[in-house]
Amino acid sequence: xxxxxxxxxxxxxxxxxxxxxxxxSRKSVKWVFLAVIAFNFYAAIMTFLRVLSGPILVVTAGxxxxxxxNLLIGPLGGLLFLLFEGVAFLYAIFLLKxxxxxxxxxxxxxxxxxxxxxTGMILTGDLFNLFVFLEITGISAYGLVGFKRDKKxxxxxxxxxILGSVGSTLxxxxxxxxxxQVGTLNMADIAGxxxxxxxxxxxxxxxxxxxxxxxxxxxxxxxxxxxxxxEGAHDTVTAILSTVLSKAGLYALIRVVFTVLSPQKxxxxxxxxxxxxxxxxxxxxxxxxxxxxxxxxxxxxxxxxLVVFAFGMGSLFALQAALFQAVNHxxxxxxxxxxxxxxxxxxxxxxxxxxxGIGRELPVTGLLFSIGALSLLGLPFLSGFWSKxxxxxxxxxLKLWVPLGLVLLASIIxxxxxxxxxxxxxxxxxxxxxxxxxxxxxxVLVLVFVILYLGFRPGVLAPYLKxxxxxxxxxxxxxxxxxxxxxP
Amino acid sequence: xxENIIFYGSSIALAAxxxxxxxxxxxxxxxxxxxxxxxxxxxxxxxxxxYRRGGTAPIFDxxxxxxxxxxxxxxxxxxxxxxxxxxxxxxxxxxxxxxxYGTLDISKLREMKW
Numbered sequence: 001x002x003x004x005x006x007x008x009x010x011x012x013x014x015x016x017x018x019x020x021x022x023x024x025s026r027k028s029v030k031w032v033f034l035a036v037i038a039f040n041f042y043a044a045i046m047t048f049l050r051v052l053s054g055p056i057l058v059v060t061a062g063x064x065x066x067x068x069x070n071l072l073i074g075p076l077g078g079l080l081f082l083l084f085e086g087v088a089f090l091y092a093i094f095l096l097k098x099x100x101x102x103x104x105x106x107x108x109x110x111x112x113x114x115x116x117x118x119t120g121m122i123l124t125g126d127l128f129n130l131f132v133f134l135e136i137t138g139i140s141a142y143g144l145v146g147f148k149r150d151k152k153x154x155x156x157x158x159x160x161x162i163l164g165s166v167g168s169t170l171x172x173x174x175x176x177x178x179x180x181q182v183g184t185l186n187m188a189d190i191a192g193x194x195x196x197x198x199x200x201x202x203x204x205x206x207x208x209x210x211x212x213x214x215x216x217x218x219x220x221x222x223x224x225x226x227x228x229x230x231e232g233a234h235d236t237v238t239a240i241l242s243t244v245l246s247k248a249g250l251y252a253l254i255r256v257v258f259t260v261l262s263p264q265k266x267x268x269x270x271x272x273x274x275x276x277x278x279x280x281x282x283x284x285x286x287x288x289x290x291x292x293x294x295x296x297x298x299x300x301x302x303x304x305x306l307v308v309f310a311f312g313m314g315s316l317f318a319l320q321a322a323l324f325q326a327v328n329h330x331x332x333x334x335x336x337x338x339x340x341x342x343x344x345x346x347x348x349x350x351x352x353x354x355x356x357g358i359g360r361e362l363p364v365t366g367l368l369f370s371i372g373a374l375s376l377l378g379l380p381f382l383s384g385f386w387s388k389x390x391x392x393x394x395x396x397x398l399k400l401w402v403p404l405g406l407v408l409l410a411s412i413i414x415x416x417x418x419x420x421x422x423x424x425x426x427x428x429x430x431x432x433x434x435x436x437x438x439x440x441x442x443x444v445l446v447l448v449f450v451i452l453y454l455g456f457r458p459g460v461l462a463p464y465l466k467x468x469x470x471x472x473x474x475x476x477x478x479x480x481x482x483x484x485x486x487x488p
Numbered sequence: 489x490x491e492n493i494i495f496y497g498s499s500i501a502l503a504a505x506x507x508x509x510x511x512x513x514x515x516x517x518x519x520x521x522x523x524x525x526x527x528x529x530x531x532x533x534x535x536x537x538x539y540r541r542g543g544t545a546p547i548f549d550x551x552x553x554x555x556x557x558x559x560x561x562x563x564x565x566x567x568x569x570x571x572x573x574x575x576x577x578x579x580x581x582x583x584x585x586x587x588x589y590g591t592l593d594i595s596k597l598r599e600m601k602w
Contacts (some may be wrong), residue, residue, distance in 0.1 A: 005528055128563055135570045151588050157598040158516070158581045162594075165523050165574045166510055172567060173530045175504065179560070180537040 002404050003262050004073055004123055005058050007043040007085070011036050011116035013107045015167030022105035024034035030096055033108040037092040037115065044085035057125075065482050067123065068187035071167035072125040072482055075467030076323075080122045080251055083327060087334055088115050088441035094338055097440050098236060100347075101148055102466070104240050107234075111149070113140035113243045114240065118248040125482055127184045127260070130252055133218070134171060138164045141245060145233040153177075158233030158387040162224040164353050167215030167222060174208030177201060178260075188482035191260050192477055208266055209256045210274070216249025216306040220278040227285075229296035235341030238293065242300045242337060243330040249328065250304065258303045258472040265312060276406055278305030285402050292421060293350045299414060303329045303376070306401025306407065308426050310391050319469035324461065328375065328451075332384060335447045339365045352415040352421065357428025364435055366425050373418040375451045378411065383454035495536035503529025516585065516592040520578045527571040534560040534567070 058071040117137030146157025184195045214222040286298035310322030359366030378388035509522030538557030546555035
């Protein structure tokens, strides 16, 4: 049995020991990194299995909540924990053969901090603790984006830094506002006393949290940093930003809205429309991009908009669909960014014209990219199909016809530019076969395997999604777990 | 509580000024100053939540009614440390950007426009 808290503590500790490992042997660094992430993955699997029989409460300092910081892992936390660490583990394998600018140990240090921060964000049960993890994740991400220290990286990094720190300061202001009214920082304790807030205060706090966390969750208009940061960053960094980091921000947002602040009708409507506007603007911008990485970055923003839109509908069925869509987004974007990284090694630049015929030069990578993209578009018998269809069905269920039309429109735009990209990959006359090393293909293969498996058996995931969605809807259940004295 | 209104108002105003600077200025150094002002404003707001007129440090032999709330102070201590880290990183970015672009005007950073 592994305590989930170790999945935060060990990466943090090892991150700061990285210079020491680097001094011992420069080659050891990436293996140490892989070992730590593997440990996290193991801890996540163990935690996930334990959560199946009931939520886990971890107390620190040996004092019961709400007087000490606690971690709480329910079905939602367990699912995201497993997803995050699994994906991070695949990225760690991918990084074994990647070209990284010196000093390499600092890159891995930042990467570990980033994983630790994102893990902390989804596990913690304390609002201020969430702020601290948000900042750990944020600061390490700014560093990672600017790590290449070329013009693009610096530009993306500094834009992310400005918006990110404005966002987290607003988040802190929201925390302060809540603390001034209820006198506690424990999420469950605040949730139990949220009736003490007057309406204006509650709404002000919601706006602070929406804007503050909207930066990480890539909501319009706080997402201006996304395309630049994604394009400028190292490929694997882009992958982790798009998959793990954005989901951590999203998790924090929905946890605060659904559990802490209680989901008012006005809040949900705002989420719904913010998500829709994000989706449409991002897909329209993606259509105009010539650089494939930037195009996928816009598509990533669009997908986040779609997920937030689904959360805004608020029904149990819609929440399940939203979570499923979020899982699929992680799988697909992991495939897309990693296979794009492999392609980028063979050609100069990632402009669409430069990648003409790459699907014939790298047949396996091209195929994997195509499966990832098609799953995102919702082609039948791929994992993305089931999440998209349940999302559309839940929209129809609530009779939201205008949003339904807009989502369909966005899907058509998305299908157009992805199919155009795949088309360009398979034209041209270059038949040289130059497939990349197997170890670099392995993580992508695993992700595609999961997509195919879920495509044929979508029911496997259903009970976990249902549990997670129930956790969000059932506020008093969550409060009871923490305050009611669940055995730690 | 009413006596604290002036503290609340002024700290929020400071944060708002910082936000305005950070979002409207173009010079990177001014933006960083704006971010710092914003953080300071929020930190002052946190401190003023726990403030009690004539209160002292909450040490055991003091009656609870005279003690200020220690939690916001602990929070601010953490927030200050985080703020220093962000500012340091932002200044590092500023130095690097000045090296590469020869300017600190962020509207001139247009390597990736479409």
